[in-house]
Amino acid sequence: xxxxxxxxxxxxxxxxxxxxxxxxxxxxxxxxxxxxxxxxxxxxxxxxxxxxxxxxxxxxxxxxxxxxxxxxxxxxxxxxxxxxxxxxxxxxxxxxxxxxxxxxxxxxxxxxxxxxxxxxxxxxxxxxxxxxxxxxxxxxxxxxxxxxxxxxxxxxxxxxxxxxxxxxxxxxxxxxxxxxxxxxxxxxxxxxxxxxxxxxxxxxxxxxxxxxxxxxxxxxxxxxxxxxxxxxxxxxxxxxxxxxxxxxxxxxxxxxxxxxxxxxxxxxxxxxxxxxxxxxxxxxxxxxxxxxxxxxxxxxxxxxxxxxxxxxxxxxxxxxxxxxxxxxxxxxxxxxxxxxxxxxxxxxxxxxxxxxxxxxxxxxxxxxxxxxxxxxxxxxxxxxxxxxxxxxxxxxxxxxxxxxxxxxxxxxxxxxxxxxxxxxxxxxxxxxxxxxxxxxxxxxxxxxxxxxxxxxxxxxxxxxxxxxxxxxxxxxxxxxxxxxxxxxxxxxxxxxxxxxxxxxxxxxxxxxxxxxxxxxxxxxxxxxxxxxxxxxxxxxxxxxxxxxxxxxxxxxxxxxxxxxxxxxxxxxxxxxxxxxxxxxxxxxxxxxxxxxxxxxxxxxxxxxxxxxxxxxxxxxxxxxxxxxxxxxxxxxxxxxxxxxxxxxxxxxxxxxxxxxxxxxxxxxxxxxxxxxxxxxxxxxxxxxxxxxxxxxxxxxxxxxxxxxxxxxxxxxxxxxxxxxxxxxxxxxxxxxxxxxxxxxxxxxxxx
Numbered sequence: 001x002x003x004x005x006x007x008x009x010x011x012x013x014x015x016x017x018x019x020x021x022x023x024x025x026x027x028x029x030x031x032x033x034x035x036x037x038x039x040x041x042x043x044x045x046x047x048x049x050x051x052x053x054x055x056x057x058x059x060x061x062x063x064x065x066x067x068x069x070x071x072x073x074x075x076x077x078x079x080x081x082x083x084x085x086x087x088x089x090x091x092x093x094x095x096x097x098x099x100x101x102x103x104x105x106x107x108x109x110x111x112x113x114x115x116x117x118x119x120x121x122x123x124x125x126x127x128x129x130x131x132x133x134x135x136x137x138x139x140x141x142x143x144x145x146x147x148x149x150x151x152x153x154x155x156x157x158x159x160x161x162x163x164x165x166x167x168x169x170x171x172x173x174x175x176x177x178x179x180x181x182x183x184x185x186x187x188x189x190x191x192x193x194x195x196x197x198x199x200x201x202x203x204x205x206x207x208x209x210x211x212x213x214x215x216x217x218x219x220x221x222x223x224x225x226x227x228x229x230x231x232x233x234x235x236x237x238x239x240x241x242x243x244x245x246x247x248x249x250x251x252x253x254x255x256x257x258x259x260x261x262x263x264x265x266x267x268x269x270x271x272x273x274x275x276x277x278x279x280x281x282x283x284x285x286x287x288x289x290x291x292x293x294x295x296x297x298x299x300x301x302x303x304x305x306x307x308x309x310x311x312x313x314x315x316x317x318x319x320x321x322x323x324x325x326x327x328x329x330x331x332x333x334x335x336x337x338x339x340x341x342x343x344x345x346x347x348x349x350x351x352x353x354x355x356x357x358x359x360x361x362x363x364x365x366x367x368x369x370x371x372x373x374x375x376x377x378x379x380x381x382x383x384x385x386x387x388x389x390x391x392x393x394x395x396x397x398x399x400x401x402x403x404x405x406x407x408x409x410x411x412x413x414x415x416x417x418x419x420x421x422x423x424x425x426x427x428x429x430x431x432x433x434x435x436x437x438x439x440x441x442x443x444x445x446x447x448x449x450x451x452x453x454x455x456x457x458x459x460x461x462x463x464x465x466x467x468x469x470x471x472x473x474x475x476x477x478x479x480x481x482x483x484x485x486x487x488x489x490x491x492x493x494x495x496x497x498x499x500x501x502x503x504x505x506x507x508x509x510x511x512x513x514x515x516x517x518x519x520x521x522x523x524x525x526x527x528x529x530x531x532x533x534x535x536x537x538x539x540x541x542x543x544x545x546x547x548x549x550x551x552x553x554x555x556x557x558x559x560x561x562x563x564x565x566x567x568x569x570x571x572x573x574x575x576x577x578x579x580x581x582x583x584x585x586x587x588x589x590x591x592x593x594x595x596x597x598x599x600x601x602x603x604x605x606x607x608x609x610x611x612x613x614x615x616x617x618x619x620x621x622x623x624x625x626x627x628x629x630x631x632x633x634x635x636x637x638x639x640x641x642x643x644x645x646x647x648x649x650x651x652x653x654x655x656x657x658x659x660x661x662x663x664x665x666x667x668x669x670x671x672x673x674x675x676x677x678x679x680x681x682x683x684x685x686x687x688x689x690x691x692x693x694x695x696x697x698x699x700x701x702x703x704x705x706x707x708x709x710x711x712x713x714x715x716x717x718x719x720x721x722x723x724x725x726x727x728x729x730x731x732x733x734x735x736x737x738x739x740x741x742x743x744x745x746x747x748x749x750x751x
Contacts, residue, residue, distance in 0.1 A: 002336060038059070044179065045059070050096055052167060063079070068200075068211055069207075070208060072216055073214055079353070081096045091179075093180075094173075095159050095176045095201070097176070099118075100171070105117045108660045110379070110698065111145070112160070120201060124197055128196050128228070134154070138167055138176045140167050141524060144663075146159060148326060151422075162702055193230065195228070195231070197226055197229040205541065207541050215417075216462075220429065240278075242278075243274060243749045244704040250270070252267045252741075255537065255738065272624065273292060275292070275704075285351065289347070289363075302652045304630060325369060329457065330418065330420050330434075340365045340515070342370075346541075354391045355392055360391045366382050383409040386405070387404070390404075396419075398422060403416075404421070405481045405699055414481065416441045417434025429457050432455070434452070437449070456468065463498055464502065465497050469495070471492075473492050474488065495515070495516040496514070497512060497514035498512045516535075529553065530554050536548050546570070547571075549586075552564070558600070564586050571583045580616075588608070590604055596680060596681055604647055608629065609630070612626050612627075617652075622659075628674075631646060645679065647678070647682045669694070670692075673691050694710065695710060704746060706746055707745050708743070708744045712738070713738070718735040
């Protein structure tokens with residue numbers, strides 16, 4: 001089946017290859033004029049030497065940083081010097097950042113968790129393909145954050161690798177240092193290396209980011225603007241073999257409500273597994289997993305689900321699937337790893353060869369077989385999953401890729417094959433396209449076929465930005481491994497904005513209008529919904545943003561037509577060093593998607609409030625409060641209830657207390673509270689109260705080397721009575737329905 005689908009795609013690949021040649025002939029690229037020669041260090045840099053002055057063997061100095069935002073090309077507000085060098089094993093970057101130390105924002109935080117602080121940046125395009133780069137950040141106290149940038153995608157901060165850092169506040173700013181092992185990077189073997197490079201700095205209170213070389217937001221692509229750096233000696237990435245075993249031990253007591261009579265389940269769990277990585281060559285790596293780490297240590301962020309018609313995205317958290325996840329990303333996600341519920345073993349191969357990059361994933365999943373009817377002959381069998389990806393970079397900022405996914409379980413199979421292209425037309429315009437086809441054999445022995453088509457035209461500039469999208473998904477397109485909440489869909493989405501720069505103002509930076517319009521039809525050309533969001537946006541220093549939105553929409557649901565309108569006001573700011581807030585409040589008209597038996601779906605008046613407050617009480621202590629509140633009320637009399645009667649009211653609250661002793665050791669307490677009131681005459685939603693308490697101690701020495709100990713407790717407004725037992729609803733949180741204690745340890749061995 002796979003070979004047939006691939007063969008069917010060959011004419012399309014030929015068409016795209018011809019198109020790529022034509023587009024390449026008209027391509028223009030913005031190349032950085034700067035060219036650095038990186039010197040060999042006589043010894044590893046020492047932070048104290050740069051605090052006292054500048055050592056004689058500091059390396060090549062880079063200065064003259066220029067703003068990317070809020071200004072575009074204007075000199076940075078504060079002086080920054082970066083010193084670059086290397087030796088046989090490391091690439092070094094030392095930053096001397098001048099500033100008033102009282103104004104510098106720096107917190108002691110866990111790795112990957114210092115947003116809101118000042119920081120410095122190193123980006124390395126080690127293959128010099130002008131499309132991708134490794135990104136390294138450190139705050140003034142040396143706390144690390146790393147990621148992978150791919151032009152046309154969001155930066156992948158799930159990427160984590162091994163490197164060293166340090167930082168210290170000084171009398172006139174701060175000094176920070178990075179040491180990146182070559183074995184943590186990927187690059188070609190050769191007598192000389194030519195890489196793309198950029199160094200940068202963010203000043204949080206000014207919302208100012210500056211770079212050397214000059215990186216402008218007038219151009220859509222980032223990586224082609226980076227400077228060239230030469231290392232005129234033979235360096236080796238080394239053969240890197242890593243084994244990362246983990247052990248998880250836990251005890252739990254949970255109320256089981258699956259049977260006729262509720263009962264307590266006491267469970268003791270001892271689970272172990274490992275992830276392994278073998279770097280086969282300078283540009284190829286094999287990752288393997290046995291009993292993958294399920295990452296129970298972090299819960300999903302709270303989201304409002306009760307008024308959603310379509311599936312809500314909850315991001316992946318498991319380490320094996322997070323690494324290199326961006327490689328399998330396509331414009332419309334044909335592979336969503338969270339669809340794999342209970343894997344036991346798997347392997348992933350990724351690599352590059354010239355202009356080509358490729359990857360494959362082979363893994364099993366026990367969940368689909370367990371979910372079948374017990375009478376099905378494949379009940380209890382494992383599903384086998386294959387994901388293949390190949391991509392060719394045919395020009396700066398442009399690539400052509402192919403993707404194949406397949407899940408098979410006995411006679412049941414789901415196969416999707418597709419191609420996609422990203423083309424940078426000029427400095428501002430980027431074109432993204434995708435075509436895919438699916439074949440499905442389901443449990444009822446039906447044979448289904450489906451298709452997907454997508455195109456986006458996107459303009460990025462300093463002031464005017466535009467995006468136009470078209471998406472077509474047939475009703476029988478297979479979404480078993482994809483995240484596509486809707487099928488039988490033809491949808492156009494257009495977004496345009498224009499922001500005027502405000503110069504010489506004490507806090508205003510830019511302002512202007514933005515409009516987003518979406519129209520959706522099915523394949524019978526029946527209008528399903530449309531929406532228009534007209535907004536005005538004001539941007540200021542300190543990441544301050546004010547927004548006002550006028551909302552108008554139409555939706556066809558359950559055979560009825562609904563016209564909706566409302567408004568939304570939003571304010572976000574990190575102006576104060578000790579407080580960050582993100583507030584949204586609005587009023588809209590919302591459909592009751594879950595009406596009670598005997599009633600019909602109807603339009604109601606909804607109010608909503610979303611607030612996220614972060615209190616930075618000290619350099620080590622932080623409190624975060626998330627509050628999500630919304631309600632729905634009748635517009636007219638229904639089911640004996642008068643207009644204005646409550647359909648439901650939902651309150652979600654998350655309070656997080658975090659104390660970080662140093663860069664490695666921290667403790668946090670999370671309190672999640674959910675209070676849903678529902679009118680049983682009007683909705684099938686079940687009312688209730690829940691409180692989850694989650695206490696955790698963490699020690700994160702480096703990626704892959706961690707220790708966690710935690711205790712969780714769930715309370716509900718229930719009471720367990722009788723023999724046989726039954727549950728009674730109460731007003732208070734009377735019953736502890738789940739308790740768990742766990743310890744988890746993993747250690748990364750590098751051989």
